[in-house]
Amino acid sequence: MGDFLVWVIWFLAAGGCLASGIAVITFTNPFYSALALIGNLGSLAVLFLLASAEFLAAAQVLVYAGAVMVMFLFVIAYLGDRSEGVRLSGGPSWVRIGAVVAATALLVEVVVVIGMAAGDRLSDPADIQRSFGSPEEIGRLFLTDHLLAFEITSIVLLIAAVGGVVLGSRSRAEDELEEAEAARAGA
Amino acid sequence: MQGPDVLWYLIVAAILFSIGTAGVLLRRSPLIVLLSLEIMLNAANLALISFARLHGDHDGQIFALAVMAVAASEVVVGLGLIVAIARRRLDLDVDRLRVLRG
Numbered sequence: 001m002g003d004f005l006v007w008v009i010w011f012l013a014a015g016g017c018l019a020s021g022i023a024v025i026t027f028t029n030p031f032y033s034a035l036a037l038i039g040n041l042g043s044l045a046v047l048f049l050l051a052s053a054e055f056l057a058a059a060q061v062l063v064y065a066g067a068v069m070v071m072f073l074f075v076i077a078y079l080g081d082r083s084e085g086v087r088l089s090g091g092p093s094w095v096r097i098g099a100v101v102a103a104t105a106l107l108v109e110v111v112v113v114i115g116m117a118a119g120d121r122l123s124d125p126a127d128i129q130r131s132f133g134s135p136e137e138i139g140r141l142f143l144t145d146h147l148l149a150f151e152i153t154s155i156v157l158l159i160a161a162v163g164g165v166v167l168g169s170r171s172r173a174e175d176e177l178e179e180a181e182a183a184r185a186g187a
Numbered sequence: 188m189q190g191p192d193v194l195w196y197l198i199v200a201a202i203l204f205s206i207g208t209a210g211v212l213l214r215r216s217p218l219i220v221l222l223s224l225e226i227m228l229n230a231a232n233l234a235l236i237s238f239a240r241l242h243g244d245h246d247g248q249i250f251a252l253a254v255m256a257v258a259a260s261e262v263v264v265g266l267g268l269i270v271a272i273a274r275r276r277l278d279l280d281v282d283r284l285r286v287l288r289g
Contacts, residue, residue: 006190014199021203021226025210030218037222044229047199050190051240053248056232056255063255068225068262075266076218079273099212107205114197122194126243137245138252146249153256160260167267174274 006050013046029084034072041065053133196237203230215280217272221265228258 016039023036041064048057114122131137142150203226210223232251239247272279 003189010190010195014195017199018202018206021206024222024226025206025214025219030216030222033219033222037225040226041229044233047196047233048236051193051196051236053236053239053251056236056248056251059252059255060232063259064225064229068259071262071266072218072222075270078270079218079279082273082279096213100209102212103205103209106208107201110201110204111198114194114201118194118197122197122241123192125193125241128240128243132243133239133245133248138248141245141249142252146246149249149253153253156260157256160263164263164267167264167271170274171271177275 009046010050013043013050016040017043017047030076031073034069034076037072038065038069041069052128055133055135055138058135193237193241196240197234200230200234200237203227203233215282217265217269217279217281220281221262221269224261224265225258228254228261 020036020039020043024033024040027033027036041060045057045060045065048054048060207223207225207227207230210226211220214220214223232254235247235251235254239245239251269279272284277284
């Protein structure tokens with residue numbers, strides 16, 4: 001009974017994940033796309049939980065569905081109607097067909113490679129303890145075996161924060177642009 | 188392991204990655220391209236986590252967390268670029284941003 005319930009939840013999460021993924025790339029309004037991506041990330045968090053990655057599921061909801069998507073929605077709101085009305089897809093139709101063919105080819109390749117290389121080895125997962133994927137285990141590994149990765153991550157985030165501030169601040173070119181517009185409006 | 192095998196997780200990850208690829212290749216709005224990139228990164232995360240579960244080893248989960256940090260950084264820089272583009276009154280269309288094209 002418990003196993004059946006897990007299957008049902010898994011299929012709901014996987015279906016929601018794929019459906020909202022398709023919704024993200026088909027909505028013309030970026031606001032709806034961002035909302036669909038929140039659904040996508042939420043269903044992925046459920047899949048993470050079913051694969052015993054408890055800490056990652058929590059981090060997914062907090063970092064992605066929380067922080068990152070809020071930032072996305074703020075930028076979309078800042079852009080206002082400028083973010084809308086962008087062509088759905090550009091180029092002549094063969095470019096579009098090529099893009100779909102490329103994505104499908106990638107899918108087929110990955111599935112075939114998984115099937116060939118892994119085969120039945122994927123069906124017997126290792127036995128794990130109850131604490132697998134808990135914050136305690138992840139935290140211990142981050143401060144012992146993976147300390148270097150942890151520190152590098154902090155530097156990457158710092159650089160990204162500085163880059164965000166630099167990109168978001170006003171530049172001299174923009175000031176000149178605004179002055180020129182003000183002069184034109186005055187004249 | 189209760190529920191589906193790792194193979195099922197990997198197939199979902201592969202489909203999700205292809206959806207993201209199609210979004211990046213098809214859509215012209217830089218915002219949607221960034222959102223599709225997020226889908227691709229998350230598909231990779233799902234594969235990493237299912238392999239971590241298969242081998243009963245935490246390394247895949249650690250790597251997935253690093254990917255999350257990189258994705259957050261990428262969003263900050265990408266959105267900063269989009270805001271800068273919008274401030275200069277350029278078109279928000281990746282095909283029309285061709286100043287650097289040789």
